[in-house]
Amino acid sequence: MSEPTSTPRSEPFKAPVGTRDVLPPESGRWQALVGAFAAHVGRAGFGLVQNPMFEDLGVFARMGEGTDVVRKEMYDFRDKGDRHLALRPEGTASVARAFVQHRPATPWKVWYAAPSFRYERPQAGRYRQHHQLGVEALGSADPDLDVEVVALLWDFYARLGLQRVELVLNSMGTTEDRRRYVEEIRRYLRARAGELDPADAEKIEHHPMRVLDSKRPATIDAIGDAPRITDRLSDEAAGHFERVRAGLVALEIPFRLEPRLVRGLDYYTHTTFEIVSEALDAAQSTIGGGGRYDGLVEALGGPPTPGIGFGSGVERVLLSCDAEGVFAEPEPTVDVFVVDTAGGDVARDLSVELRRAGIAAERGFDGRSMKSQMKSAGRSGAEVAVIVGPDEAAAGCVTLRPLHAEGEQRQVPRTDAVGEIAELLARLSH
Ligand code: HAM
Numbered sequence: 001m002s003e004p005t006s007t008p009r010s011e012p013f014k015a016p017v018g019t020r021d022v023l024p025p026e027s028g029r030w031q032a033l034v035g036a037f038a039a040h041v042g043r044a045g046f047g048l049v050q051n052p053m054f055e056d057l058g059v060f061a062r063m064g065e066g067t068d069v070v071r072k073e074m075y076d077f078r079d080k081g082d083r084h085l086a087l088r089p090e091g092t093a094s095v096a097r098a099f100v101q102h103r104p105a106t107p108w109k110v111w112y113a114a115p116s117f118r119y120e121r122p123q124a125g126r127y128r129q130h131h132q133l134g135v136e137a138l139g140s141a142d143p144d145l146d147v148e149v150v151a152l153l154w155d156f157y158a159r160l161g162l163q164r165v166e167l168v169l170n171s172m173g174t175t176e177d178r179r180r181y182v183e184e185i186r187r188y189l190r191a192r193a194g195e196l197d198p199a200d201a202e203k204i205e206h207h208p209m210r211v212l213d214s215k216r217p218a219t220i221d222a223i224g225d226a227p228r229i230t231d232r233l234s235d236e237a238a239g240h241f242e243r244v245r246a247g248l249v250a251l252e253i254p255f256r257l258e259p260r261l262v263r264g265l266d267y268y269t270h271t272t273f274e275i276v277s278e279a280l281d282a283a284q285s286t287i288g289g290g291g292r293y294d295g296l297v298e299a300l301g302g303p304p305t306p307g308i309g310f311g312s313g314v315e316r317v318l319l320s321c322d323a324e325g326v327f328a329e330p331e332p333t334v335d336v337f338v339v340d341t342a343g344g345d346v347a348r349d350l351s352v353e354l355r356r357a358g359i360a361a362e363r364g365f366d367g368r369s370m371k372s373q374m375k376s377a378g379r380s381g382a383e384v385a386v387i388v389g390p391d392e393a394a395a396g397c398v399t400l401r402p403l404h405a406e407g408e409q410r411q412v413p414r415t416d417a418v419g420e421i422a423e424l425l426a427r428l429s430h
Contacts, residue, residue: 019127060088060089062093065266087117124319127315154275164279172272210264267296269295271308384401396413
């Protein structure tokens with residue numbers, strides 16, 4: 001089915017299919033989520049990294065030529081200099097590219113809040129532009145770093161108040177373990193190609209592991225006895241994974257081992273994990289996922305450098321917060337609302353003076369009626385309304401009226417207004 005390529009001109013424009021505008025007050029919650037994440041990962045020593053929103057297409061090709069993300073979903077284009085570029089579909093490859101370019105001291109621990117683009121079939125919780133909160137830690141192969149990264153994501157959700165979440169854990173082994181296992185699985189699937197759902201059978205050659213976590217009944221029936229990667233781990237990988245599991249147990253983070261957990265990107269080695277919300281529809285229930293990618297930096301031209309991280313979709317996290325009734329929208333935070341029905345000079349000047357003094361101030365516009373401006377003042381969440389009617393204007397004063405707390409309204413001289421308001425706010429906050 002082809003989609004129309006442009007909106008007929010008689011209709012107003014809309015945001016492109018699979019994208020959405022985030023408006024206040026929802027955006028306030030969004031901002032609070034990013035702030036909570038920044039504070040949370042900041043306490044673990046992660047610093048913000050800002051990468052370009054587009055990269056040379058080759059940077060993303062390293063995520064796996066066989067994966068859907070690379071084969072079907074890339075927003076790639078040629079710029080005016082004929083460079084083949086792509087909008088980033090995720091954050092990890094760009095971070096690894098930046099590591100290769102700048103060679104920072106290791107371990108290099110960074111976080112990001114990154115718009116990401118994938119040409120997917122849009123539905124609730126699946127967008128063509130989504131936003132990931134993520135961390136990456138490069139330069140250490142220590143399994144305790146895996147524990148730190150998984151715990152960071154787990155504890156972030158706990159901090160938000162999410163309870164109906166499950167951590168699913170697997171290991172992909174070393175690069176060599178994984179390569180051997182892919183060959184074994186491919187042989188296994190070829191022998192059963194006729195029994196698989198055709199949509200899965202076509203993945204056998206380019207991405208056989210992805211068949212393992214298929215939800216299609218015919219495939220599930222056909223591959224019940226497929227070899228498990230966790231039975232094929234080298235001693236090195238098995239030891240690493242054991243230490244990771246022991247760490248999670250020590251931190252009392254519950255997890256379910258799932259040897260069929262196959263992430264959608266090919267760069268993973270050793271620990272892989274997803275956190276699933278039981279409060280969301282199964283198709284979009286993974287709110288965060290990640291793992292080790294010990295070969296990625298080298299594949300991008302850098303020195304052999306291990307790495308691990310996760311990405312978590314802002315939209316899905318907020319959907320699961322809604323479903324669990326947690327992490328409410330923050331209340332509006334304005335301190336003062338200036339209501340002026342006497343020509344607007346005081347509202348114009350006082351609102352700016354207040355902001356210069358560090359006080360959050362809003363005001364009415366367009367000479368609206370007292371009633372209408374007082375309504376706006378109520379909606380703004382302001383603690384105090386500063387009222388200027390014709391009487392106040394004539395007397396050179398303003399009326400201060402607390403909107404939520406007990407207390408008489410009173411008039412103060414216009415010239416003292418900023419200081420009086422600051423004092424009143426300080427008193428009200430006690
Ligand atoms: P991913 O599993 O492809 O991993 O995406 C991470 C998270 O982004 C998902 O769990 C989901 O919450 C969200 N997400 C992905 N695609 C969409 C979409 N189309 N609409 C809404 N949300 C979406 C990665 O991207 C890896 N870079 C994670 C990682 C970091 N691994 C190591 N470090």
